[in-house]
Amino acid sequence: MTDSSSRPNRDSLEWTPARMLSRLDGDVELAQQLAAIFVDEYPRMLDRLRAALTSGVADDVRRAAHALKGSVSNFIDGGPTTTAFELENRGRSGQLEGTSAVLDRLERELAALSTSLRQFQSKGAPPGRES
């Protein structure tokens, strides 16, 4: 009953439509729908994380970062997923000093991902599906 087989092997830090489509059996509509939901949802999650960091309540930071990590990990293993995980760990350990730089990085990474997802939404599936 181990879960290792359920985890995708995605070693790239960059999101690509081809990789996402291969995960979803080439279901473009499903991929676009997920992209649309994430683009719509993540600013609220980021706001929640920002507010938690401002309040300085470590457990709130852990929870908000954890939720964001879960959401973004549907698209990418590294980049914003790793950064959200870093903030989650900071919340867990109560070490919130210097987190504003980490948050800045997370915002940049999410903005880049969001741009890619928006392009995917408007353009649809790439020609061919090679990764």
Next chain:
Amino acid sequence: MTPSPRDRAARILESFGHALIHEGVITSDELERALAHARQSGVALQDSLVTLGLLDEQTAYRVLARAVDLPFADLHVVQPSPLARHLVPASVLQRHEVLPLDVDDSRIRYLTATPFDADAERAISMTTGRGRTQALITCRSDLRAALAAGWPHDDHTNSARQGPSPQETSPARSSVLIVDDEATTRTLVRLLLERDGYRVIEATNGRHALALVAAQSVDLVVIDLLMPELDGYGVIVELRRQQRHVATPIVVVTTEEGPVVEKQVLDLGADDYILKPFEPTVLISRIKAAFRRQRLGGAE
């Protein structure tokens, strides 16, 4: 076979009554009193509940909207799905005054001030490629009128064009409850399961999940661990306490990693533990395996 308006109205009334009791809004005695009042006065149940002072109008309509499966909890708060908004061009929305709500594999549902607007239906079908559309009523007065008349779609939409309503769903179709506070994962799991023919119910936290399992039939639960209100651990414990759900398969899908977490959830009574991000096809296989194990267990 499409149910008659009278049958639909009876089912809506029954769902509404169940929802009121299961959500703890009123007691069964109070429901009986309101039903008797509604029969005697010839008014709708929700109006009797308000007249008798058993609940306020806002709550009555909130519960009613949920009971009849309108895709919004409060008639004043409408949250369209991003894809639906994305699919329907702004020109169509403005010209036909419609608000796209959500889509499934072939149908788009939308809100409109003129529920049976054939032009809007045609425009949406053409621009979205969805062959079927379903208009939903927009305001309380429309809801009142609809309930009084039975249900609005019968006299407008023929059965060939309309998909099955939740009430018409085959009992053989398994119901899966997804519990996750995070919308993207919840939607991904829902779409994957719906693609495989499951009926899906969604909850955004543990407390919401327990309210839903009390009110509806649930055959399998897919649950996250870290959630507001009541977490996944608490839900697993509570479900295993209930005779009705002692053997209901529970699949934990979480980013909480490590053997300690895995052991803990399995010890509490979960049937499987899957880490996010998961491979979609593997998730579905795991869910099917959980159903299979349950069937085999029941046959022993």
